[in-house]
Amino acid sequence: MTDPQPAVSLQHVSKSFRLYQDRNQSLKAALLRRGRSRYDEFAALSDVSFDIETGSTFGLMGRNGSGKSTLLKCIARIYQPDSGRVLSRGRIAAMLELGSGFHPELSGRDNVFLNGAILGLSQNEMVRRFDEIVDFSGIEQYIDQPVKNYSSGMYVRLGFAVAIHVEPDVLLVDEVLAVGDQSFQEKCLAKFAEYRRDGRTVVVVSHDLTSMRTFCDEVAWLEHGRLSDLGPAASVIDRYADTAHAESYESRDGQRFGSWEVRVSAVELLAPDETPLGHACTGEGAVLRVHYEADEPVRNPVFGLSVETLEGHVLWVSHSRNDGISLDLLAGPGSIDVVVTHLMLQPGVYDVSASITDYDVLHFYDMYRRCMRLEVHRGPYNDSDGVVSLGSRWRAGAG
Amino acid sequence: MSVFDQFTEHRDLLVNLSLREIRGQYRRTALGRLWSLLNPIATLLIYSLVFGVFLGVDPGPGEPSGLNVFALWLMCALVPWNFFNAAVQRGAGSLVENANLVKKVYFPRELLVTAVVASGATTFAIEMVVLVVALLLFGGTPLLWVPAAVVVMLLLVAFALGLAWLLSVSTVYFRDTSHLLQLVMMFWFYATPIVYPLSLVATFSAEHTPQWLPVSLLQLYELNPMTRFVEVLRVLLYDNTWPPADDVAYCAGVAAVAFFGGYAVLARFRRRLAEEL
Numbered sequence: 001m002t003d004p005q006p007a008v009s010l011q012h013v014s015k016s017f018r019l020y021q022d023r024n025q026s027l028k029a030a031l032l033r034r035g036r037s038r039y040d041e042f043a044a045l046s047d048v049s050f051d052i053e054t055g056s057t058f059g060l061m062g063r064n065g066s067g068k069s070t071l072l073k074c075i076a077r078i079y080q081p082d083s084g085r086v087l088s089r090g091r092i093a094a095m096l097e098l099g100s101g102f103h104p105e106l107s108g109r110d111n112v113f114l115n116g117a118i119l120g121l122s123q124n125e126m127v128r129r130f131d132e133i134v135d136f137s138g139i140e141q142y143i144d145q146p147v148k149n150y151s152s153g154m155y156v157r158l159g160f161a162v163a164i165h166v167e168p169d170v171l172l173v174d175e176v177l178a179v180g181d182q183s184f185q186e187k188c189l190a191k192f193a194e195y196r197r198d199g200r201t202v203v204v205v206s207h208d209l210t211s212m213r214t215f216c217d218e219v220a221w222l223e224h225g226r227l228s229d230l231g232p233a234a235s236v237i238d239r240y241a242d243t244a245h246a247e248s249y250e251s252r253d254g255q256r257f258g259s260w261e262v263r264v265s266a267v268e269l270l271a272p273d274e275t276p277l278g279h280a281c282t283g284e285g286a287v288l289r290v291h292y293e294a295d296e297p298v299r300n301p302v303f304g305l306s307v308e309t310l311e312g313h314v315l316w317v318s319h320s321r322n323d324g325i326s327l328d329l330l331a332g333p334g335s336i337d338v339v340v341t342h343l344m345l346q347p348g349v350y351d352v353s354a355s356i357t358d359y360d361v362l363h364f365y366d367m368y369r370r371c372m373r374l375e376v377h378r379g380p381y382n383d384s385d386g387v388v389s390l391g392s393r394w395r396a397g398a399g
Numbered sequence: 400m401s402v403f404d405q406f407t408e409h410r411d412l413l414v415n416l417s418l419r420e421i422r423g424q425y426r427r428t429a430l431g432r433l434w435s436l437l438n439p440i441a442t443l444l445i446y447s448l449v450f451g452v453f454l455g456v457d458p459g460p461g462e463p464s465g466l467n468v469f470a471l472w473l474m475c476a477l478v479p480w481n482f483f484n485a486a487v488q489r490g491a492g493s494l495v496e497n498a499n500l501v502k503k504v505y506f507p508r509e510l511l512v513t514a515v516v517a518s519g520a521t522t523f524a525i526e527m528v529v530l531v532v533a534l535l536l537f538g539g540t541p542l543l544w545v546p547a548a549v550v551v552m553l554l555l556v557a558f559a560l561g562l563a564w565l566l567s568v569s570t571v572y573f574r575d576t577s578h579l580l581q582l583v584m585m586f587w588f589y590a591t592p593i594v595y596p597l598s599l600v601a602t603f604s605a606e607h608t609p610q611w612l613p614v615s616l617l618q619l620y621e622l623n624p625m626t627r628f629v630e631v632l633r634v635l636l637y638d639n640t641w642p643p644a645d646d647v648a649y650c651a652g653v654a655a656v657a658f659f660g661g662y663a664v665l666a667r668f669r670r671r672l673a674e675e676l
Contacts (some may be wrong), residue, residue: 017674073673077505080670092505100503103419105426109416117415117507146426 002016005089006051007170007201008075012084014069015045015070033370044070045225047084052170052218055199057192059206059216060235061240066224068205069174072096075203076172095152097174099159104148108158111147115162129165136187137161157184164191170201182348184308214234214235249390262294262301262330264354267372272339280343282379282389284294288338290354292366294330301327301365303336307345307374315350315387319361343376344389348377350374402662405513412506416514419446421521429511434442435522436529439474439481446473450594465640466539474530475637476629479552482523483559483625486516490563491570494576498676508672509665512567527552534636551635551647554654555628561657564665571572571668571675575672587659624653 019040045067052058060068070158073079076094100116102111107189112133116126134143137158139150164171192215195202206212212233219236221229229236246302269277272285280286290303306317318337320327329338352372356365381389405413425431428442450456451469460467493500493515494508501508527548534541570576592600604617620626627646634642668675 078502078673095506096503097499101497101500103423105423106419110422114415114419117412118500118504120506121411123411123414 003302005054006087007054007089008052008058008088008203009086010051010071010075010084011049013045013048013071013074013081013086014043014083015067015074015079015081016041018042018045043225045074045081048083048222048225048227050227050230052201052203054201055196056061056217057196057202057204057215059204059212059219060222061206061219061237062121062222062228063211066222068222069096070225071222072172072203072205077350080244088170091120091166092170092172093096093163093166093168094172095160095163096172098156098163099203100345102147102155105146107145108134108147108150111395112143112158112162114164119163119166120168121166133158134163136165136191138184155168160188164188167195167198168200170203170250171195172203174205185310185349191390198311201249208373209237209241219390250387256366256368258356258364258368260366261296262292262298262356264356264366264371265291265293265333267291267305267352267354269372269374270337279375279377280345281377282383283342283344283381283391284379286343288340288352289335290338291333291335291390292330292356293333297329297331298365299329300355300359300387301330302359302361303327304357304360306353306355307350308353309387310349310351312351312386316347319357321359321361332348342391343379345374346383346385346387346389346390347376347378348387350376402659402666405510409507409510409601413510413514413517416510417517420515420518424518431505433481439478439526443474443477444471444480446594456595458598458600460538461572461638462540462640464637466534466537466637468537471530471537471539472637474533474559475595475633476532476591477628478526478530479555479632480524480588480591480593480625482519482526483555483628484588486519486556486559487562488577488580489519489567490515490559491566491580492516493563494567494672495570495574495577501676502673506551508669509564509662513560514561514666515565516556519559520556523552523556527625531636539637540639541636544639547641548632548635551628551631551650554650557658558624558628558654559649560563561654561661564661565657568665568672571672588627590623591621591629593629596625597630606648624650627653 019042020368024190044053046068048071060071062068069247070079072094076092076096077086078094078096085259099111099115101115103114104115109130112130113123113126116133117123121129134140137154137160139154139158142150142154145157151156158248176246192202204212204216218231219233219240220227221236221240229239268289268291270287270289271277272287274287277286288305290302290305304317305319306314308314317337350373351370352374353367353369354371355367357363357367358365379389381391383389427432428434430437447470451473456469458469458472461472466472490512493511497511499509531545533542566576566580599621601617604615604620608615608617627649631642631646631650634640
């Protein structure tokens with residue numbers, strides 16, 4: 001379903017913001033200063049040009065402040081570029097913040113119609129899609145309750161359900177993929193796959209390199225408002241990861257902190273025979289290999305690994321000290337393995353975090369949260385629900 | 400994008416946003432929609448008592464209707480004023496109030512303002528129906544004049560809408576606008592013949608207009624568009640006769656200027672709204 005015409009074409013797009021020294025939003029201040037207040041221009045985007053192919057899933061990445069969200073807002077027409085042009089074909093819908101525009105006092109039903117209208121659907125189209133939206137959100141029972149009584153999860157799910165059923169030609173998504181529980185996420189991914197089959201274009205902004213890698217066909221990498229690299233997802237993300245890694249000393253974005261004498265460079269999933277694996281299976285063996293790089297010699301560090309659900313429930317934590325491993329002196333690159341004999345996690349997606357601390361586990365050299373996504377597929381056990389597998393079997397006739 | 404796209408291409412969204420205003424306004428109040436009637440009734444009682452009874456304002460009987468009920472005479476001007484006041488003040492604040500929406504979703508921003516005015520216009524229409532029924536009960540014959548009154552009401556809505564568009568942008572840049580507007584509206588209320596008859600101003604003007612002034616005080620007073628609007632509606636509904644043509648023309652003129660001018664300002668600043676909020 002490739003279409004030679006690009007879905008979105010950016011031509012020399014530049015956008016700068018005014019950073020007011022003192023924001024004069026009072027009339028008095030404006031009158032006293034007689035007109036314009038002083039401000040600095042901050043170039044959020046400078047001369048960005050590229051095309052997004054119709055039917056592709058396109059990723060925008062870059063560090064905080066690199067201009068990726070500004071670019072997304074320019075495509076969504078929320079911002080008007082100072083110079084250059086943004087051309088797009090078909091209906092565009094943006095998921096920048098889910099449920100924005102919900103009126104807390106109104107029922108879920110009223111809000112679905114309101115939100116759909118804001119996103120550009122006509123009343124008739126909404127009536128046709130309403131059942132599907134409610135079904136997708138999974139909150140049928142509460143649809144006539146005011147949304148202020150919703151939990152934040154329900155709120156976001158309903159917002160997501162509306163946005164994704166707008167079925168625009170171009171869907172813009174900003175960091176909203178980590179919504180809801182696993183079954184909801186699966187529904188979302190299935191819906192995105194459907195988008196792809198239908199030849200719709202999806203543009204994603206995300207920090208999560210792993211999901212970008214699996215999800216996107218092409219990726220643009222923005223650096224200080226300029227296009228730094230553009231191409232097939234895997235190769236651009238690799239280059240980005242390398243650079244980001246080299247500069248991670250400064251990164252303090254809550255995902256990662258430490259004093260950086262030694263750093264976790266990657267966590268890798270291997271089969272028991274040490275061949276790389278894409279996913280693990282319940283009940284089978286696996287090896288988690290932590291690659292590190294020590295810039296300065298570090299004595300007696302302790303490695304830690306943890307597994308948590310996407311909602312952040314910690315399922316397992318273990319430190320190398322627990323097994324009495326003493327690492328003595330670390331210098332240069334290296335790796336350490338955690339060998340799992342039977343992976344007793346049920347099918348699903350989990351976050352793996354890695355840490356390197358001093359021997360007392362008080363000082364963090366590197367605490368890298370969610371450095372890897374662990375995907376677990378069905379193994380030899382037939383559990384129904386839950387997070388862990390007990391490796392159990394049913395037996396009849398015991399009484 | 401033309402100013403009328405809002406009412407054609409984006410009609411569904413306008414309806415939905417207006418419904419949000421109407422439904423959301425009195426949620427979680429015991430009396431609900433009743434409040435939208437109780438408020439005007441309370442002001443009507445207060446003004447009737449203070450101005451009609453205590454101060455003895457006497458507008459005289461309607462000519463030719465013969466009606467002589469102060470409360471009805473008051474309502475013919477008070478109801479349009481209440482609409483105008485609420486529409487302009489709430490409309491002016493609507494962009495700032497919905498900042499989150501403006502910053503996160505693209506849609507024609509002017510619809511937020513238009514929806515507030517539209518929801519106010521709905522209440523306005525209902526109140527006017529109640530007024531017409533009351534006029535009938537007291538022996539007036541307003542029905543013949545209703546079509547003309549509807550046209551003038553539409554002009555008033557256009558006038559309020561234009562001002563609301565203009566002021567909503569102004570509020571984004573200067574948050575003082577909303578406070579200033581409260582003062583202006585209070586002043587404007589007394590500068591309009593709502594609680595007193597226009598004849599009072601005419602008498603005063605005849606006696607006190609200074610010699611050196613090329614125009615009379617009354618002419619200055621009548622520059623106020625709201626004077627014309629309430630007078631025209633009063634003449635139509637209370638007096639039951641045709642209003643002076645120049646008054647109607649003046650109403651149409653200011654409505655058109657405000658409507659297209661206000662929209663032009665909004666259209667000019669529309670693109671920067673998301674980042675200025």
